[in-house]
Amino acid sequence: MNYMQAETILFVITAIAYLASAVLYILFFALKKEKPGEIAGYVLLGAFIVHTVALIVRSIGAGRLPLSNQYEFATSFAWGIALSYLFFARKKKYRALGTFVAPVIFIIIGYAAMQSREVNELMPALQSNWLFIHVSTAIISYGSFGVAFGGSLMYLMRDRIHETEFTRHYFPDKERLDVLNYRIISFGFLFLTLVIVTGAIWAQKAWGRYWTWDPKETWSLVTWIIYAIYLHLRITRGWRGKKAAWFAVIGFICVIFTYIGVNTWIPSIHSYA
Amino acid sequence: MWAAGLLFGRTRALKKILRVFSSMRLALILLGLIMLACVLGGIIPQGALLQDYQNVFGDTFSRVILFAGLDRVFTVWWFVLLIGLLLVNLFLCSLIRFPSTLKLYREGFNLSNCLLQKKPSFELSVPAGSSRDFLKKLGFKKPLFQTVDGVHYLYQSRNRLGVWGSWLSHLGMLVIVVGFALGQLLHVDTSIYGVPGQTKQVEGYDIAVQIDAFEIILRDDHTVEQYIADLTIHHLKDNTSVKGQSKVNHPLQAYGMSFLQNATGWAVKVSSFKGEELLDERIICAGESMELKDLNEDHTDLALVVHAFYPDVIMTPAGPRTKSPYLNNPAALFSLYYQGKLVGQDLAGMGYDIKASDYRFVLSSPQPYTLIQIVSDPSLPLVLAGGVLMLIGFFLAFYLRPQQVWVRYEEGRERVYGYTKKGADLFSDKAAMLLKEMNTTT
Ligand code: HEM
Numbered sequence: 001m002n003y004m005q006a007e008t009i010l011f012v013i014t015a016i017a018y019l020a021s022a023v024l025y026i027l028f029f030a031l032k033k034e035k036p037g038e039i040a041g042y043v044l045l046g047a048f049i050v051h052t053v054a055l056i057v058r059s060i061g062a063g064r065l066p067l068s069n070q071y072e073f074a075t076s077f078a079w080g081i082a083l084s085y086l087f088f089a090r091k092k093k094y095r096a097l098g099t100f101v102a103p104v105i106f107i108i109i110g111y112a113a114m115q116s117r118e119v120n121e122l123m124p125a126l127q128s129n130w131l132f133i134h135v136s137t138a139i140i141s142y143g144s145f146g147v148a149f150g151g152s153l154m155y156l157m158r159d160r161i162h163e164t165e166f167t168r169h170y171f172p173d174k175e176r177l178d179v180l181n182y183r184i185i186s187f188g189f190l191f192l193t194l195v196i197v198t199g200a201i202w203a204q205k206a207w208g209r210y211w212t213w214d215p216k217e218t219w220s221l222v223t224w225i226i227y228a229i230y231l232h233l234r235i236t237r238g239w240r241g242k243k244a245a246w247f248a249v250i251g252f253i254c255v256i257f258t259y260i261g262v263n264t265w266i267p268s269i270h271s272y273a
Numbered sequence: 274m275w276a277a278g279l280l281f282g283r284t285r286a287l288k289k290i291l292r293v294f295s296s297m298r299l300a301l302i303l304l305g306l307i308m309l310a311c312v313l314g315g316i317i318p319q320g321a322l323l324q325d326y327q328n329v330f331g332d333t334f335s336r337v338i339l340f341a342g343l344d345r346v347f348t349v350w351w352f353v354l355l356i357g358l359l360l361v362n363l364f365l366c367s368l369i370r371f372p373s374t375l376k377l378y379r380e381g382f383n384l385s386n387c388l389l390q391k392k393p394s395f396e397l398s399v400p401a402g403s404s405r406d407f408l409k410k411l412g413f414k415k416p417l418f419q420t421v422d423g424v425h426y427l428y429q430s431r432n433r434l435g436v437w438g439s440w441l442s443h444l445g446m447l448v449i450v451v452g453f454a455l456g457q458l459l460h461v462d463t464s465i466y467g468v469p470g471q472t473k474q475v476e477g478y479d480i481a482v483q484i485d486a487f488e489i490i491l492r493d494d495h496t497v498e499q500y501i502a503d504l505t506i507h508h509l510k511d512n513t514s515v516k517g518q519s520k521v522n523h524p525l526q527a528y529g530m531s532f533l534q535n536a537t538g539w540a541v542k543v544s545s546f547k548g549e550e551l552l553d554e555r556i557i558c559a560g561e562s563m564e565l566k567d568l569n570e571d572h573t574d575l576a577l578v579v580h581a582f583y584p585d586v587i588m589t590p591a592g593p594r595t596k597s598p599y600l601n602n603p604a605a606l607f608s609l610y611y612q613g614k615l616v617g618q619d620l621a622g623m624g625y626d627i628k629a630s631d632y633r634f635v636l637s638s639p640q641p642y643t644l645i646q647i648v649s650d651p652s653l654p655l656v657l658a659g660g661v662l663m664l665i666g667f668f669l670a671f672y673l674r675p676q677q678v679w680v681r682y683e684e685g686r687e688r689v690y691g692y693t694k695k696g697a698d699l700f701s702d703k704a705a706m707l708l709k710e711m712n713t714t715t
Contacts, residue, residue, distance in 0.1 A: 121496045124521035179698055186671040193667055197660045206522050208462065208533045208648035210656065211453065213347045218315035225308040232301055262315070 003061025004119070010054035011075070011117075015109045017047030018078070022102035029099040032166045037095050044102060048082045055079060062119045067135040069120055070263065074112035076135075077259065078105050080143025088147055088184050096171045100150030108146075111260070130202035134195060141191035142255050145227075148184040149252035151177060152245040178241055181248055182234055189227045196220055219258040226251040295365035303359045310355065314346030356450065363447045367440065374440045382430040384419050387679050393690045395701035397708055404680040404687040410707050411691075413678050427680040435673030442666025448659030455652035461530065466644040468540050468556050472507070475647055479509040480528060485516075487643040489537065495598055500534045502643045519645065535646035539582035541605055541623075542638040547631055558642045559605070565632065576610040577627065577634045584639065586620065593620055603639045676700060 021043040028037030055076065058066045066072040082105055089097045155177045161167055172180060199217070200210035211217060230247040233239040293299060317338060318325070326335035326344065342349030380386075387393075399407050404427060408416050416429035465473040465482050472483040486503040499520055506527040507514045515527035524531040540558040544551060545565055557563055562578040583595040586604040593606060602622075609617040609629055621627055627634040676693040693700050 121492055121494065121498075124497060124499050127499075128522045176698065183696075186667075190664075190667045190671055193664055197664060200660070201657075202522075204653070205524060206533075208524070208531060208535070208646050209460075210653075213314065213319070215315045218311050222308055222311045222315060225304050225311070229301060229304055229308075232297060232304075236297070236301075 003057055004117075007054050007058045007061060008117070010050055010057060011113075014047055014051040014054055015106070015113060017043055017050060018082075018102065018106045018109050021047055021098070022106045025098040025102045028170075029096060032164070034166075034170075037098070037170065040098055040102065041095065044082065044098065044105075045086065048079070048086060051075075051079050051082065058119075064122065065132055065136070067132060067139075068122060068126055069116070069118075070260075071112050071115035071117050073135070073139075073259070074108055074115060076139045077142055077146075078108040078112065080139035080141075081105050081108065081146035082143075084140070084143040084147045084184070085150075088144070088180065088187075093170065093172050093176075094180065096167075097147070097150055097154060100153045101147055104146055104150060125206045128202055128205065130198055130205065134198040134202055137191050137194045137198060141188045141195055142259065144184050144188035144191070145248075145252050145255050148181050148188060148248050151181040151184065152248035152252075155181060155245040156242065156249070174241065178244070181245065182231075185227055185230060185248060185251075189224070189231065192220070192224050192227065196224060216258065216262045219254065219262050223251060223254040223258055226254055291365065294361055295369050296362075297366070300359070300362050300366065303355055303362060307352075307355050307359065310346050310352050313343055317343050317346070319345060319347070356454075360447065360450050360454075363443055363450070367443050367447060370440055370443075374436055378433060378436050381436070382433050382675070382677060384421060384426055384428040384679055387428065387677050387690065387692055388421065390690075390692050393692045394697035395691045395704045396688065397704060398686045398688050399708065399711065401686055403711065404689055407689060407707060407711065408678055408680065411678065411704060416678070416680070425682040427682075428678070430675065430677040432673045432675045435669050435675045438666050438668070438670025438673060440666070442663050442670060445659045445661070445663030445666050448662060449656055450659075452652040452656035452659055456650045456656065459652060460648065460650040462646070462648045464535065464644055464646045466536075466538075466558060466642050468558075468640050468642045471556070474509070480530065480647075481507040481509055482532065482645055482647070483507060483514075484643060484645075487537075487641060489598070489641055491598060497598075500537055500643070502534050502645060504532060504645065506530075506532065529651070530647055530649040533646040533648065534643065536644040537641050538644070539584065539605075540640055540642040541579060541582060541636045543577065543579070544635045544637065545577070546633050546635070552632075556638075556640075556642075563634070574612045575629055575632055578608045578610065579605050579636075580608060581606045582639065600639060605636055605639075607634075607636075674700075 021040045024036045024040035024043060027033070028035075028040055055066055058072075067076060081101065085098070085101045085105075089095070089101070154171075155174060158171070158174050158177065161171060196217075199220070203212070203217075204210040226247060230244055230251060233244050233247065317330075321344060323335060323339060326338050330338065338344055342351070346352055405416065408414075408427065408429065413429040413431060416427040419426045419428055461478075463475060463477070465475060467473050467482075467484050469484050469486050472481050474481045483505040484502060485505055486501075488501045490498040490501065492498050502519045503516075504519055504525055505514050505516045506525070508528055515525075517525040517527065517532075519525040519532045519534045521534050524533040526532075538559050540556050542554065543557045543563045544554040545563060546552060552565060553563060555563060557579050559579055559582045562576050564576040565574075581593075582603070582605045583593050584603050585596040585599055585601040586593050587596050587602075588594075593604070596602075604620045604622050606620055607618070607627065608615055609627065611629065616629070619627075621636055623637050623639065624635060627636075674693050674695045676691065678689065678691045681688045681690070689704070691700055691704055
């Protein structure tokens, strides 16, 4: 068995495990029963570990990090969300967040499954350490925005959830959720800033201009501005909470658009990747 | 009297304007508008022709696009105006926030401020004698003993530097925007191309680029691994030169300019003859032409245009293509013009005669040419510094949270207080957990 076959098997296991954890989280949320939630957490952790192994196997097989075509970036993106979720929502009181995040992870893995899994050789412009810093920071940044997206959806739904002993235990109250979302977004924002700065440094080396308003650059700036507005709105009284949460939702839609939409619909020097 | 009133009115108006221009509300409006402009510029292809827009967007909308400058969003006057306003906004807000931030940094961290604090982040009691230990575990290793109004306290602050975070980040943004604007005015972006052995002067500069060698490294699957150009850059005035290599992603730096290996293509040697007499012999890159003007009295006016070059040509229904990047079966697609009129178009192999009455052209010695892009942007260090400032600023703003703790000695117990503006929940959680730990271990 070669590396790529091994990776395929691991990837399939990963996808099934993410699906299972999403289903369990939804059961946990719908039935308000503790057990499925607990299992979902373990399944997600397991999926993440297998996913990590799959990425390592692919890296060894390709002789480089898997960060350069749609499949590779999608699977790494899902990995980033899982990592960020496991980190930020590690406390029991945030468990219900999984109901909103695990399905997002699964959808992105599903998207990855539909892409070509071929290993391409890198064209010279892509052989740069700056590119790898650029893309890895993007995975971390986008991953945390994915979690904040889930957290914000939950925030927007929080009023509709009847307060019981169970919800008090596993559902953060609105204040906490707002602060958690803020914390995740500020982390993602710091990393998005790094993404843009390292991308600019790379572009300067590869193309001689650090900023050319190419659609992918422009869309990452749009995303950055949306989150900057979010961060300011939180300082403005009366804008915390719901309105800010909507910005986090729109921000993530922008992230998805920057990543998939721009590559698919708009011509760009980035789209050969 | 009226003059004073006018003056007073004026300063009031001025103050009001200043307040508006330094406000976060304006910043938010501007950011929102700039974002919208970026959305449009990110969707509508930039710099295309009316016809192209008409094909995609229809006639009316295409006219709107051109009228509003949506075909060049990032240079149109209203976009520049928005950025200009943002610049003023950032500048004023940085200016206005400086003294207050400095004051906060210098005077905001002390016990008497804390004692006025109505809403500490946490407040808890620890057994007498254990507060120092408690603070140490909380990350405050050197609290100082102080007495206020006869009551004894311990006090320490940390991460005071964090108050500069958002100010620095905004300064960084200001620097980036200024640097970018300067770069727009001052940057150089030009190119030369040629084959090894040629020296080309950079138009408008006392710089010439000599191409010493050019190599394309291919992998087994014919994909390109790297393009490598060996260059000598001559400074024509100083009579000095710099030798070096330029690869994709590794530009050569010389005389304040970067020389980037940007693109490549094929060139062939074209020789033109009248009968057996050699008229001209030059290396021509795909896309260029050789013209033979006014060769004799009857105004022979011949031009050979080399459109494309195929190192390993095969014919497909869609026209000629190349099978591989290797020179196995080289051919060039050419057109021949006589007095401006197209008289022939075909594919020619190396060494064949392309005949036109008494004249003929022969192609030979195909070789890749290199396109070297030459850029310089004196504002680059400024922009980079802005980026670094911005990153440091955000890091400080998000992760260096200024915190203060104080302990009030009371009879039989010690009351510990903590205050922080940001992340109060984390701070109080940590303190509560520590207390729990201490209570379980004792
Ligand atoms: C390019 C435009 C701008 C961007 C991207 C931006 C971004 C940010 C960010 C990321 C923060 C940090 C928020 C936090 O600590 O949670 C912040 C804070 C802040 N910004 Fe801006 N900003 C911009 C322009 C402005 C302008 C023009 C003003 C002028 C009033 C301003 C006023 C503030 C204030 C008062 C804070 C709060 C600082 C604090 O909490 O210490 N911003 N900004």
